Amino acid sequence: MTALPSSERSLFAEKLGLFLLLAPAVLWLGVLVILPHVEIAVLSFSERIAPRVYAFGFGNYLEFLGEPIYWRTFARTAFLSILVTLITLVISFPVALYIAKFASGKSKPLLFLMCLIPFWASELVRTLGWMMMLRETGVLSFLLQKAGLASGPVEMLYNDASVVLGLVYGGMLFMIVPLTNALESLETAQIEAGYDLGGSHLTVLRRIIIPHAMPGIVAGSIVVFMLTVGNFVTPVMLGGKNGLWFTEQIYSQFITRFNWPQGSAFGFMLLLLSTVIVWLGLRLTGQGFAETLRKA
Amino acid sequence: MQKASLSFRLYVAAFYLFLFAPLVVVALFAFNASLFPAPPWKGFTVEWFTGTGAVFGKPGILKDPAMLTAILNSLKIALPVTVLAVVLGTANAFLLERRNFPGKALLSMMMLWPLVIPGVILGISILAFSSRIANSLEDWLNMDLDFLRPGLFLVILGQLSFVLTISTLIIGARLKKFDRSLEEAAFDLGASRWRVLWTVTLPFLKPAMIGAGLVAMLMSFENFNTTLILVGSDAPLPIYMYGQMREGATPALNAASLLLMVVAGSMAVMVALFSSQKAE
Numbered sequence: 001m002t003a004l005p006s007s008e009r010s011l012f013a014e015k016l017g018l019f020l021l022l023a024p025a026v027l028w029l030g031v032l033v034i035l036p037h038v039e040i041a042v043l044s045f046s047e048r049i050a051p052r053v054y055a056f057g058f059g060n061y062l063e064f065l066g067e068p069i070y071w072r073t074f075a076r077t078a079f080l081s082i083l084v085t086l087i088t089l090v091i092s093f094p095v096a097l098y099i100a101k102f103a104s105g106k107s108k109p110l111l112f113l114m115c116l117i118p119f120w121a122s123e124l125v126r127t128l129g130w131m132m133m134l135r136e137t138g139v140l141s142f143l144l145q146k147a148g149l150a151s152g153p154v155e156m157l158y159n160d161a162s163v164v165l166g167l168v169y170g171g172m173l174f175m176i177v178p179l180t181n182a183l184e185s186l187e188t189a190q191i192e193a194g195y196d197l198g199g200s201h202l203t204v205l206r207r208i209i210i211p212h213a214m215p216g217i218v219a220g221s222i223v224v225f226m227l228t229v230g231n232f233v234t235p236v237m238l239g240g241k242n243g244l245w246f247t248e249q250i251y252s253q254f255i256t257r258f259n260w261p262q263g264s265a266f267g268f269m270l271l272l273l274s275t276v277i278v279w280l281g282l283r284l285t286g287q288g289f290a291e292t293l294r295k296a
Numbered sequence: 297m298q299k300a301s302l303s304f305r306l307y308v309a310a311f312y313l314f315l316f317a318p319l320v321v322v323a324l325f326a327f328n329a330s331l332f333p334a335p336p337w338k339g340f341t342v343e344w345f346t347g348t349g350a351v352f353g354k355p356g357i358l359k360d361p362a363m364l365t366a367i368l369n370s371l372k373i374a375l376p377v378t379v380l381a382v383v384l385g386t387a388n389a390f391l392l393e394r395r396n397f398p399g400k401a402l403l404s405m406m407m408l409w410p411l412v413i414p415g416v417i418l419g420i421s422i423l424a425f426s427s428r429i430a431n432s433l434e435d436w437l438n439m440d441l442d443f444l445r446p447g448l449f450l451v452i453l454g455q456l457s458f459v460l461t462i463s464t465l466i467i468g469a470r471l472k473k474f475d476r477s478l479e480e481a482a483f484d485l486g487a488s489r490w491r492v493l494w495t496v497t498l499p500f501l502k503p504a505m506i507g508a509g510l511v512a513m514l515m516s517f518e519n520f521n522t523t524l525i526l527v528g529s530d531a532p533l534p535i536y537m538y539g540q541m542r543e544g545a546t547p548a549l550n551a552a553s554l555l556l557m558v559v560a561g562s563m564a565v566m567v568a569l570f571s572s573q574k575a576e
Contacts, residue, residue, distance in 0.1 A: 018391075018395050020387075021387050021388075021390055021391040021395060022391060022397070024384045024387050024388065025384075025387070025388050025391055025403065025503065028384065028388075028456075028457070028460055029403070029406050029409075031407060031425075032410075032422060032453060032454075032457040033406070033410055033413075033418075033457055034406075035425055036418075036421030036422045036424065036425035036426075037419060037421050038418075038423045039428055040420060040421045040425075043424055043573040057422075070383075091311070092312075094304065094308070095308055095311050096309055096342075097305075098300060098304065098305075098308045102299070102304070107385050107500060111308075111312075111457040112434060113318075114312060114315070115315065116564075117316075117319075117561070118315055118319055119315065120557070120560045120563075121319055121516065121553075121556070121557045122517075122520070122534055122556055122557075122560065122562040123520055123554040123563075124518075124520060124534050124537055124538060124541070124553075125319070125322060125556055125557060126318060126319070128318075128322055128541060128545075128549060128550070128553055129317075129318025129319055129321055129322045129553075130318050130536075131541075131545070132318070132321050132322065132325065132333055132334065132545070132550075133317065133318055133321055134447040134472070135334075137332065137333060137334040137335075138538040139321055139334075139335055140338070142334070169314075169315075169318070172315070179450065225413070226412055229414065230414025230415060230416060230417070230521065231521075232415075232520065232521050232523060232524070233415055233520055233538070235522075237541065241463070247414065247416045247521070250416055250417070251416060251524070251525070254420050254423070254525065255525065260424055261422075263420060264420065264424065267416075267417045267420050267421070270414060270416075271413070271417060273394060274412070274414065278412075287414050
């Protein structure tokens with residue numbers, strides 16, 4: 001009997017097993033996530049000084065600041081994304097409250113499930129649906145004319161409102177799910193106590209319901225904001241020429257103009273934007289990142 | 297709890313109308329006997345699904361070679377993504393739930409990253425990196441490495457980069473619930489390590505693995521942003537439909553959308569069934 005070699009062998013097997021399990025994870029994060037981001041970071045700081053000759057420089061970022069269409073599109077994307085997040089929150093909150101606290105036993109899971117259904121459909125399909133609703137020859141224009149509210153076709157597509165509408169629609173699920181989950185744990189007795197103590201609807205909402213839903217509000221807002229900032233199809237299709245979304249600028253630099261250093265710099269600006277806004281949101285509400293992500 | 301007031305209930309009803317109106321419109325106008333997917337209603341037809349093009353000059357989606365090629369491309373992407381997401385996701389789950397190693401907290405944090413990176417940026421970063429590798433390898437080996445240029449292979453890698461996070465989370469959550477005394481009992485009965493894995497642990501993980509596979513397939517089928525950047529000449533369904541949408545709408549697009557909704561819906565129902573089985 002030799003005990004030592006066998007334990008050594010099992011130690012070796014243990015090490016080998018760990019290595020075999022680590023390899024795919026390290027390859028995945030290294031080759032598909034980290035190194036590609038290093039690559040665009042390096043690209044974003046390279047300037048073309050002659051055909052096929054590049055040197056280190058901040059030119060791509062200066063170009064971003066110097067060209068109004070670039071930074072205006074950037075600022076517009078940031079502003080509209082925040083607006084979309086707020087509108088999504090305001091529209092979704094009553095629905096989440098209804099599902100969590102007012103719906104009866106049977107209808108509750110049904111209502112919740114019905115919120116999920118539209119999101120099993122592709123983003124493209126949802127956008128197509130809104131185009132068919134809003135365009136000049138579309139359903140809403142047709143109904144308005146039938147009802148005698150409009151004398152001719154009404155074009156409701158290709159403006160900021162249609163872009164915001166499409167983005168709010170696309171974000172709703174990601175707001176309703178965390179909100180409903182957060183509100184589920186609120187004791188009905190706590191709300192009733194608020195009323196018994198003479199609180200109005202508004203006081204109860206402001207002092208009891210909203211503070212309790214805060215983790216859900218933050219989680220939902222962060223996810224909706226990130227999805228909105230990174231969206232491409234909705235602003236392009238529903239906004240047309242007036243869509244002007246920053247992802248579209250990245251796409252056109254990379255694919256249409258083949259100016260990869262400029263596109264990489266834009267990509268980093270977008271990453272910076274979503275990181276800063278998310279960080280600010282977490283800071284203002286005093287929530288942590290990992291637990292927020294887990295809730296969402 | 298008091299009952300919701302009438303205005304509150306009306307608001308919720310209006311919300312659900314808002315939620316379903318665009319999808320119902322898409323589905324409905326797939327059956328409109330007209331060249332344009334717009335009102336007025338001109339009668340019911342399935343010409344946009346199975347027609348040969350004799351009536352409207354354009355074939356229905358099931359007879360349209362371009363559409364069928366796009367569907368085939370989608371499958372060519374979705375199948376490898378699904379298999380790899382399940383296999384590698386299971387490996388990741390074992391790594392995170394069963395092993396301890398330096399840097400584990402950092403690694404599990406980094407695994408969440410791909411979910412917060414916009415899809416367009418995942419796309420451009422993978423495109424730029426693979427092009428750099430292709431350029432240097434081609435100079436060195438003196439041969440063409442087309443698979444590192446935009447095309448199906450890069451789309452598969454691009455989708456995998458974030459789908460793996462989801463499959464790892466789903467399978468890891470199930471593995472966390474596993475009662476390890478079951479494995480110990482099998483070891484005590486003399487089973488080898490592989491046999492225990494094969495007959496005890498993996499069967500327990502099976503619902504989560506199937507669920508993760510379905511979610512991966514769904515995400516692959518519907519992904520747009522990352523795919524748009526990495527796609528070559530073989531466009532999968534969403535990219536093909538996007539191109540058609542830009543050229544102008546026909547009810548054929550509605551038919552394709554309805555098909556996509558039905559496929560996605562049935563997969564989602566399967567996910568729901570498997571996760572309810574998991575809960576037992």
